[in-house]
Amino acid sequence: MITAGLDLGTQSVKAVILKDGEVISRSQAFSGFDPARAAEQTLDEALKKAKMTLNDLDHITATGSGMALATNSNSTISMMGADARAGVYLFPKARTIIDVGAEEARAVKCDEKGIMIEFVLNERCAAGAGTFIEAMARALEVKLEEMGPLSLKAERASPINASCVIFGESDVVTLIHRQESKPEIARAVFDAMADRISSMVHRLGVNPEVVLIGGVAKDVGFVASLKRKLGIDISIPEYPEFAGALGAALTAAGKVQRSKK
Amino acid sequence: MSNQSQDKKYMPEIPQKEIDELRKSIKATSQKVMADNIARMKKTSNNRPEAMQYFDEVADFFGKREKEIRAAKEAGKKVVGYMCLFAPTELILAADAIPVRVNSGWYDTAKLGDRVVPVEVCPVIRSTIGAKMIGLSPYLELSDSLISVLTCDGQTKLGEILSDYKPVWSMPLPRVKDSAQSLRFWREEIMTVKKQIEALTGNKITAKKLRSAIERTQKATKAFRRLQDLRKGNPVIMGRDAMLVNQTYMWDDITRWTEKTEALCDELEKKVTGKEWVCSPDAPRVMVTGTPMIWPDNWKLPTLIEEGTPQGVIVADELCSGERLLYDPVGVDEWSMDDMFNAISERYLMASTCPCFTSKDGNEDRINWLLNKVKEWNIQGVIYYVIRGCMLYAMEYTRVKKVLDRINMPVYYLDTDYTREDVGQMKTRVEAFLEMLAARIDL
Numbered sequence: 001m002i003t004a005g006l007d008l009g010t011q012s013v014k015a016v017i018l019k020d021g022e023v024i025s026r027s028q029a030f031s032g033f034d035p036a037r038a039a040e041q042t043l044d045e046a047l048k049k050a051k052m053t054l055n056d057l058d059h060i061t062a063t064g065s066g067m068a069l070a071t072n073s074n075s076t077i078s079m080m081g082a083d084a085r086a087g088v089y090l091f092p093k094a095r096t097i098i099d100v101g102a103e104e105a106r107a108v109k110c111d112e113k114g115i116m117i118e119f120v121l122n123e124r125c126a127a128g129a130g131t132f133i134e135a136m137a138r139a140l141e142v143k144l145e146e147m148g149p150l151s152l153k154a155e156r157a158s159p160i161n162a163s164c165v166i167f168g169e170s171d172v173v174t175l176i177h178r179q180e181s182k183p184e185i186a187r188a189v190f191d192a193m194a195d196r197i198s199s200m201v202h203r204l205g206v207n208p209e210v211v212l213i214g215g216v217a218k219d220v221g222f223v224a225s226l227k228r229k230l231g232i233d234i235s236i237p238e239y240p241e242f243a244g245a246l247g248a249a250l251t252a253a254g255k256v257q258r259s260k261k
Numbered sequence: 262m263s264n265q266s267q268d269k270k271y272m273p274e275i276p277q278k279e280i281d282e283l284r285k286s287i288k289a290t291s292q293k294v295m296a297d298n299i300a301r302m303k304k305t306s307n308n309r310p311e312a313m314q315y316f317d318e319v320a321d322f323f324g325k326r327e328k329e330i331r332a333a334k335e336a337g338k339k340v341v342g343y344m345c346l347f348a349p350t351e352l353i354l355a356a357d358a359i360p361v362r363v364n365s366g367w368y369d370t371a372k373l374g375d376r377v378v379p380v381e382v383c384p385v386i387r388s389t390i391g392a393k394m395i396g397l398s399p400y401l402e403l404s405d406s407l408i409s410v411l412t413c414d415g416q417t418k419l420g421e422i423l424s425d426y427k428p429v430w431s432m433p434l435p436r437v438k439d440s441a442q443s444l445r446f447w448r449e450e451i452m453t454v455k456k457q458i459e460a461l462t463g464n465k466i467t468a469k470k471l472r473s474a475i476e477r478t479q480k481a482t483k484a485f486r487r488l489q490d491l492r493k494g495n496p497v498i499m500g501r502d503a504m505l506v507n508q509t510y511m512w513d514d515i516t517r518w519t520e521k522t523e524a525l526c527d528e529l530e531k532k533v534t535g536k537e538w539v540c541s542p543d544a545p546r547v548m549v550t551g552t553p554m555i556w557p558d559n560w561k562l563p564t565l566i567e568e569g570t571p572q573g574v575i576v577a578d579e580l581c582s583g584e585r586l587l588y589d590p591v592g593v594d595e596w597s598m599d600d601m602f603n604a605i606s607e608r609y610l611m612a613s614t615c616p617c618f619t620s621k622d623g624n625e626d627r628i629n630w631l632l633n634k635v636k637e638w639n640i641q642g643v644i645y646y647v648i649r650g651c652m653l654y655a656m657e658y659t660r661v662k663k664v665l666d667r668i669n670m671p672v673y674y675l676d677t678d679y680t681r682e683d684v685g686q687m688k689t690r691v692e693a694f695l696e697m698l699a700a701r702i703d704l
Contacts (some may be wrong), residue, residue, distance in 0.1 A: 026626075065685075081693060081696055081697070116697050118697075119693060
């Protein structure tokens with residue numbers, strides 16, 4: 001059985017091809033102004049890598065904030081539902097999945113079958129999500145990917161407010177004026193994000209095993225801050241940014257299986 | 262009563278031209294929204310009850326009912342508006358006056374309210390202020406006087422602000438129900454408002470008239486309960502339709518409303534017998550609780566639930582704009598004046614589950630109501646709905662969640678505002694919740 005999962009995220013679209021429970025291909029592109037087209041192209045590319053065509057697919061499931069735009073999908077699953085599916089597939093003991101994307105952060109509580117039981121999302125603000133790091137990197141005049149390694153060099157933490165991207169930025173400016181070092185400010189940014197996300201997770205209860213997925217999971221600075229904040233080890237898969245698409249592909253496989261029964 | 266005071270305490274002076282333009286454009290939007298809501302409600306429901314047609318019409322704020330009240334007023338009747346449902350409408354009816362609830366559900370007027378109070382203030386309040394500013398609400402405009410029950414902070418100040426335009430009778434409400442002193446205090450307030458109503462209308466509230474008014478509301482309660490009971494089984498009415506019926510009670514003629522609701526229930530009973538469900542009986546059964554959801558604009562949550570993928574159906578609510586309106590009858594033992602006033606005082610104070618109350622055990626009545634509803638109405642998930650600035654409901658969530666967790670009842674906290682812009686984000690949340698409920702039902 002071959003299925004595909006499409007994740008139409010706020011910043012990028014991702015495709016995963018799944019064959020008999022194994023990922024055989026992945027592809028990613030910017031969502032841009034025409035996410036539907038971006039999704040089509042991404043899926044084509046993933047199929048090309050797997051040396052397949054659309055006809056080889058038994059079912060396509062879409063997820064992500066733009067899932068309704070997907071032109072060639074057979075079904076959809078909520079982002080939180082996909083997170084739970086992927087989390088438990090990647091780490092069978094996972095019960096709490098944290099997904100931090102470009103503009104949204106969420107936490108999902110799930111059971112052993114990967115069915116979500118409860119979820120929370122960040123409230124209408126991107127301060128707990130990837131965009132926040134981007135904005136702060138600009139303020140510090142460093143590259144986005146330098147932020148994490150930089151923050152690990154910090155000797156102490158200076159608290160800032162991450163209730164809002166705009167306020168966060170003005171807090172960073174205050175630190176700059178106080179002539180704090182770049183590593184310390186970078187760490188302050190991650191600590192503030194981790195603060196917000198950990199209070200979100202605490203609303204569900206911190207049930208191990210905790211899995212972190214989404215593009216921001218690749219940032220070592222954020223991961224270090226979140227681990228410190230939650231006081232617990234966090235599992236991170238090899239391709240955290242593809243977890244949503246993987247969850248969708250797993251959902252698609254489930255649908256095919258059910259329809260065969 | 263400084264009714265015509267030149268220097269208003271709160272309200273800004275706005276040029277008449279601006280007022281007229283704003284009213285014209287917001288009214289036009291509102292008419293579109295009402296028509297659109299009803300069209301969507303018709304589309305969503307299979308076999309929509311024919312009796313809904315009456316309620317669709319009476320739901321029009323700028324329609325027949327407005328004209329009817331206007332005509333009654335011209336014939337000498339008085340109109341008494343009220344904000345919270347603690348206002349003893351029996352007394353208004355007994356004095357031959359017309360009760361209307363005037364809380365605003367208009368999104369666009371909330372922005373106008375920002376000129377008077379900060380955006381952090383609950384949008385129901387801001388929207389009502391804005392509606393008054395431009396004279397949008399026919400029922401608020403037609404009110405000769407307003408009863409302002411001092412419940413939450415927003416309502417408390419709203420009365421004060423509206424007193425820039427109209428006589429406002431404030432009724433302080435005790436915060437603790439289970440005390441003999443509270444009941445005595447509240448009864449005094451009821452007696453005071455009785456005198457005020459008599460003075461306004463020039464009609465004396467006699468025992469005979471009061472009994473007749475109580476009997477009319479008792480009949481309305483009976484019809485109201487019958488409707489909610491019909492929502493216990495497989496769905497014969499969509500939640501939005503039932504919610505609309507409930508809300509129209511706030512401005513319709515009580516006797517006619519009761520007849521029409523009974524007729525609707527007759528039709529629904531036939532649907533039960535004929536197994537004519539309005540949506541799939543497998544649709545997740547949802548209860549909503551929290552901040553009032555007021556027609557016509559603030560209809561987005563029920564719309565998202567009942568038009569969602571997967572589709573859900575609202576079978577019960579715990580809202581002061583919904584099932585709390587009329588669920589409890591005034592229980593009179595003997596039809597003496599004294600006893601009737603005791604019964605009215607008790608009904609308005611004791612039956613309320615509003616979070617403005619506390620007691621030695623907290624707002625236990627609300628918890629019990631929710632638990633009873635979950636059980637009797639076979640609820641599969643609860644959406645706890647709070648609009649920004651609604652502090653009391655927001656704060657009680659933690660308590661409610663703990664209680665619902667204990668009985669393994671999924672609950673989702675959804676916060677929003679008087680705005681159309683967040684419908685996309687709300688949709689993500691609501692549909693994920695419904696998907697989760699559907700998955701639980703599947704297993």
